[in-house]
Amino acid sequence: MRHPVELKGKPASDGIFAGPVFFLSSAEAERRASGDPEVERQAFDEAIAMAVAGLAALTETAEGEAAEMLSFQVALLEDDALLEPARALIAQGKPADLAWRKTVDAEIVGYEMSDDDYFRARAADLKDMRDRVLRQLSGAGARQAQAGAILIGDDVPPSLFLEADWSKGGAIALTQGSPSSHVAILARSRGIPMVVGLGNVAPNGHAEAVIDGARGLLVLSPDEAAKRAWSQKAEDLAERRAHEDLFLNEPARLKDGTSIELLINVAEPDELDHLDAAHCDGIGLMRSEFLFRDGKPLPDEEMQYRAYRRFLEWAGKKPVTIRTLDIGGDKPIKGLTPEGERNPFLGLRGVRLTLDRVAVFKTQLRALARAAVHGNLKIMVPMITVVSELEATARLLDEVMADLAKEGVAAKRPPLGIMVEVPAAAIAPELLAQADFFSIGSNDLTQYVMAAARDEASVASLGDPSHPAVLYLIEKVARYGRDRGIPVSLCGDMASEPRHLKALIAAGLQTLSVSPASIGRVKAALAEIG
Amino acid sequence: MNDWTSSSVVIRHEVGLHARPSVKLTKLAKTFASAIQIAGSPEGPWIDAKSIVKVMAMKAKQDSTLYMRAQGGDAPAAVTALKDLVERDFDEDAAHAASG
Numbered sequence: 001m002r003h004p005v006e007l008k009g010k011p012a013s014d015g016i017f018a019g020p021v022f023f024l025s026s027a028e029a030e031r032r033a034s035g036d037p038e039v040e041r042q043a044f045d046e047a048i049a050m051a052v053a054g055l056a057a058l059t060e061t062a063e064g065e066a067a068e069m070l071s072f073q074v075a076l077l078e079d080d081a082l083l084e085p086a087r088a089l090i091a092q093g094k095p096a097d098l099a100w101r102k103t104v105d106a107e108i109v110g111y112e113m114s115d116d117d118y119f120r121a122r123a124a125d126l127k128d129m130r131d132r133v134l135r136q137l138s139g140a141g142a143r144q145a146q147a148g149a150i151l152i153g154d155d156v157p158p159s160l161f162l163e164a165d166w167s168k169g170g171a172i173a174l175t176q177g178s179p180s181s182h183v184a185i186l187a188r189s190r191g192i193p194m195v196v197g198l199g200n201v202a203p204n205g206h207a208e209a210v211i212d213g214a215r216g217l218l219v220l221s222p223d224e225a226a227k228r229a230w231s232q233k234a235e236d237l238a239e240r241r242a243h244e245d246l247f248l249n250e251p252a253r254l255k256d257g258t259s260i261e262l263l264i265n266v267a268e269p270d271e272l273d274h275l276d277a278a279h280c281d282g283i284g285l286m287r288s289e290f291l292f293r294d295g296k297p298l299p300d301e302e303m304q305y306r307a308y309r310r311f312l313e314w315a316g317k318k319p320v321t322i323r324t325l326d327i328g329g330d331k332p333i334k335g336l337t338p339e340g341e342r343n344p345f346l347g348l349r350g351v352r353l354t355l356d357r358v359a360v361f362k363t364q365l366r367a368l369a370r371a372a373v374h375g376n377l378k379i380m381v382p383m384i385t386v387v388s389e390l391e392a393t394a395r396l397l398d399e400v401m402a403d404l405a406k407e408g409v410a411a412k413r414p415p416l417g418i419m420v421e422v423p424a425a426a427i428a429p430e431l432l433a434q435a436d437f438f439s440i441g442s443n444d445l446t447q448y449v450m451a452a453a454r455d456e457a458s459v460a461s462l463g464d465p466s467h468p469a470v471l472y473l474i475e476k477v478a479r480y481g482r483d484r485g486i487p488v489s490l491c492g493d494m495a496s497e498p499r500h501l502k503a504l505i506a507a508g509l510q511t512l513s514v515s516p517a518s519i520g521r522v523k524a525a526l527a528e529i530g
Numbered sequence: 531m532n533d534w535t536s537s538s539v540v541i542r543h544e545v546g547l548h549a550r551p552s553v554k555l556t557k558l559a560k561t562f563a564s565a566i567q568i569a570g571s572p573e574g575p576w577i578d579a580k581s582i583v584k585v586m587a588m589k590a591k592q593d594s595t596l597y598m599r600a601q602g603g604d605a606p607a608a609v610t611a612l613k614d615l616v617e618r619d620f621d622e623d624a625a626h627a628a629s630g
Contacts, residue, residue, distance in 0.1 A: 072549040072582075075556060081581040110587060118545050119589055125549070297545040302622045 002206055002221035007198045009173070011216040012184040014517075015193035016234040017150065017171040018210040018227065021220070024153030024160075033095030041087060044096040047136035052077050054132070058163055066162070066270060072122075073129040082107065097137045104130040117334070118297050128157040150209050150218075152201055156183050162270065166192055171211040173218045175201050185290075189271040191241075191517045210234075244520030248279045252512075252523050254505065254530035262522065263319070263513040265491055269307055272314045275516050282318035284439065284513025285380070285491040286311055288325055288364065292333055298360060304367035312375030319376045321439065321513075323419065324364055324393075326382040328353045330455050336360065345453060350383025350419075355392055365400045372412035380439055384418040387431055394434075419491075421445045426473040429480045438481055439513070442492025446470050465494040471503055478508035489513055498525035505529055536599035537609045538572075539616045546591040551620040556582045558615055564602025566612065572597050579612065 034040055052074055059070045076082055082103065089099035104126060111123040148168035151160075154176050161183050164170065172187060177196035187194040193213030206220040210230040219226065252262035263284025266272065291299040291307060299307075311320050328337045328349025336357065341347040354361040368379055381393050394416055404411040420426050421441030426449075429438065442465045447454045449470050452462035464470075474490065481488035489511035494500040496518040504512065505526075514522050543551055559566045559579040567576035570588055577584040579598065590596060596616060600608040615621070 068550050068553075071553055075553045075582040079556075079581050079583050081578065081583040107583065114589060116589060116591075118548055119586075122549060122586070297548070300544060300622060 004222050004226060005206070005220040007173075007201060007218045007220070009195040009198035009216045009218065010179055011214055012172075012174075012177070012179040012196045013187040013192055013194035014214040015171070015191060016210070016212050016230065016237055017169055017193045018222075018230055018234060019170070019208065020149050021206055021209045022149040022151050024151060024156070033097070035095075037091055037093055040090045040094075040096040040099075043137060044086065044090055044100065047096070047100075047133050048077055048083065050136045051129070051133045054136075054163065069125055069128075072125060073132075076126070076129055077133070097134055100133055100137070101130065121296060124157070128160075131157075150211055152209075152218075161186055166190060171195075171213070173198060173201070173209070173211055175199055185268050186270055189266070189268070189516045190274055241520070244524045246520075247523035247527065248276075248520050250523060252281075252526050254526055255528060256530040258510075258530065260505075260526055261489070261511040262519065262526075263321075263489065263491075263511065264516045264519065265513050266311070266516065269310050271516060272311070275314075277315055277318065279519050280318075280516075282315055282376070283311060283320040283322075284489055284511070286320060286322045288322055289327060289331060292325060292327060292336070298336070298363075301363050301367045301370075304364060305370050308367060308371035308377070309374050312371055312377055315375055317376060319378060321378040321380050321417070322368060323380045323382055324351070324361070324368075325354050326350050345447065351381050351389050351393060352383060352385075355389060358396070361393075362396055362400055365397050366404065366411075369397070369400055369404060369411040369413060370409060372414045373410050377412075377414040378417060378437065379414045380417050380419055380437075382419045382441070383422060383444075384420075384432065384435075385422045385424050387434065390416070390418060390432060390435060417487075419444075420477050421448070423448050423473070426477050429477050433484060433486070435486065437487040437489070438477055440474055440477055440488065440490040440492065440509075442470070442474070442490055442494045445473065445492070446494075449473065465492065466500055466503055471507060474504070474509070475507035482508060487511065496522060498522065501525050502529050533605075534599040534601050535605040535609045536597065537613050538595050538597045539613045540595050541590055541592060541616060542619050543622070544592055546594065547585060547588060547596075549586070550622075552582055552585045554620050555612065555615060556580055556585055558611060559608070562600070562602070562604050562608035562611070564600040564605045564608045566598065566600045566608050568599075568612075569597045570594060 055070050055074045059067055059074070086099045086103040089102060090096055108123050108126045111119055111126060114120050147165040148170050150171045150173055152173045155174055156172055171193040174196045175198050178184065179196060184194060184196065193211050195211055195213060195216050195218055198218055209218060209220045210222050210227070211218050222230065252260040254260065261281045263282050264280045265285040266283055267287040268290050291304055308322060311322070327333050328347060329345045337353065338348050348356060368377065371377060381390065384390055397413065397416060401411060401413050415436035417437035417439060418425070418432060418435045419441040420429065420438045421444035423445070425432055426445060443454060446463055446465040450462045450467060452459040454463060478488050488509065490504060490509050491513035495504060495512040496514040498521060501522065541547060556579065566579040568579045568585065569576045570590055577588065579585065598609055598612050
């Protein structure tokens with residue numbers, strides 16, 4: 001009987017889950033070598049074939065960057081230049097797993113030593129591929145598919161998340177990792193509890209654990225009393241979720257029947273796979289930053305066009321609002337965002353940055369205009385402070401439209417709206433009346449109105465979006481929009497929080513954009529208002 | 531024995547021969563029976579164009595010249611096809627034209 005071990009990390013995705021643990025790093029240690037080169041060779045070839053088959057199945061459902069990463073791995077696994085050295089080592093008497101690890105690691109060194117960011121980043125793909133084959137060799141590949149376990153590891157590659165069976169729940173606990181990683185975004189949209197930054201977790205024979213995503217907590221080998229308490233909490237949560245799920249297929253309505261337009265915020269194309277477009281009225285905020293990852297090459301027009309088109313096709317006739325690149329501030333990208341800014345939140349970010357990097361901005365606008373023919377697209381510009389920024393963006397969009405027309409490329413000019421998140425825009429919306437729509441970004445609006453940085457824990461209590469000063473500005477923008485016939489929505493985190501909904505409805509908002517996992521919760525809460 | 535069909539082309543792709551273009555190049559090379567090799571200089575070293583591991587290891591960058599040669603029954607067709615692929619910027623603008 002193990003003593004309980006409680007570990008504290010950072011919350012990455014809410015929810016409580018109790019179940020068996022699966023240590024990702026333990027996979028290769030458990031394999032017993034046969035000692036017979038013939039058997040090892042056969043095991044090796046089988047593991048490669050299984051890994052290729054697994055990747056091929058994944059490639060069918062993946063798109064964009066994820067699909068490219070997978071097909072790169074398949075190509076590597078089909079290359080004799082990689083397989084032959086491993087087979088030669090096996091023929092010399094090395095166990096299959098060691099031979100494979102040695103061969104791939106030699107290859108990985110070449111990537112890691114490169115002076116090119118792009119090639120260095122590929123080392124992660126090779127490691128992912130290496131571990132996939134090692135899991136097959138140890139039989140962990142099959143065990144991995146077992147649903148309803150807490151996966152514990154240093155970091156989880158997106159491919160592993162995508163192929164895992166989450167139908168019986170499950171959770172993720174990482175010693176490293178980040179709440180803003182690709183996998184964390186996917187976990188939030190699937191409602192899979194996740195904690196990151198736990199530090200060292202020693203396997204020590206722990207068989208089960210409980211995880212509390214919202215509190216960033218992992219308890220290994222909990223005792224009976226703790227397990228009962230946790231399972232009660234998990235049951236309450238499940239009961240509440242079941243109640244909220246009843247609202248999923250219903251339109252969003254207040255108690256008196258007033259309908260509310262409920263949109264969703266998305267950040268990754270992969271999020272769409274498990275979302276039903278019927279549950280919402282469209283996409284109110286698509287963050288285009290996923291295409292522009294730090295350390296990766298800038299996405300070209302084609303790659304962006306394909307990604308945007310996917311969101312539009314998912315939504316059908318429903319509106320899709322795509323926000324132009326919003327980096328800088330707390331989202332740096334090497335080579336694109338300025339370095340050494342003393343106060344990045346008040347620096348060159350959002351539209352300020354894209355107007356300074358015209359080539360990058362125009363590429364994105366071209367991709368958006370081309371994608372617009374496939375659905376109901378709207379373009380939203382972040383961090384607009386003065387009208388000249390909106391005018392400059394509109395001029396660039398005009399130029400792009402003229403170029404596309406000249407080239408004979410199909411395109412459409414989407415409506416051009418703005419994020420209202422800088423206090424100047426919220427205080428004097430009449431100066432920005434030429435925007436086609438307003439969407440209030442309550443996260444940034446709150447940090448600027450309250451002068452409390454979003455990433456500063458010591459002032460977190462000041463960053464309250466329900467402070468009367470913030471609500472006053474929200475109400476002002478909503479009223480101005482209503483009087484002038486300019487659609488107004490709110491897409492900040494506060495719209496996903498039931499406790500803020502009453503105030504937002506009272507402020508006159510009738511369009512809200514929320515996180516996909518909160519659709520049921522928000523609809524249930526709206527039905528109680530009015 | 532020395533009957534290589536050869537050619538060369540400048541890589542325009544913005545990050546050079548990275549994963550996506552390399553996957554396309556090796557896939558295309560594998561459709562030909564001929565031995566196909568590529569190099570970053572006319573003196574070599576020449577590497578197998580059907581091996582993604584070796585093609586990636588070249589780390590060919592944007593604006594560098596890619597030399598190619600093939601030997602076998604379909605060698606001329608292979609060299610032409612590979613050159614075309616690089617010139618078309620690995621078809622990354624194809625959907626662009628198709629939607630126009």
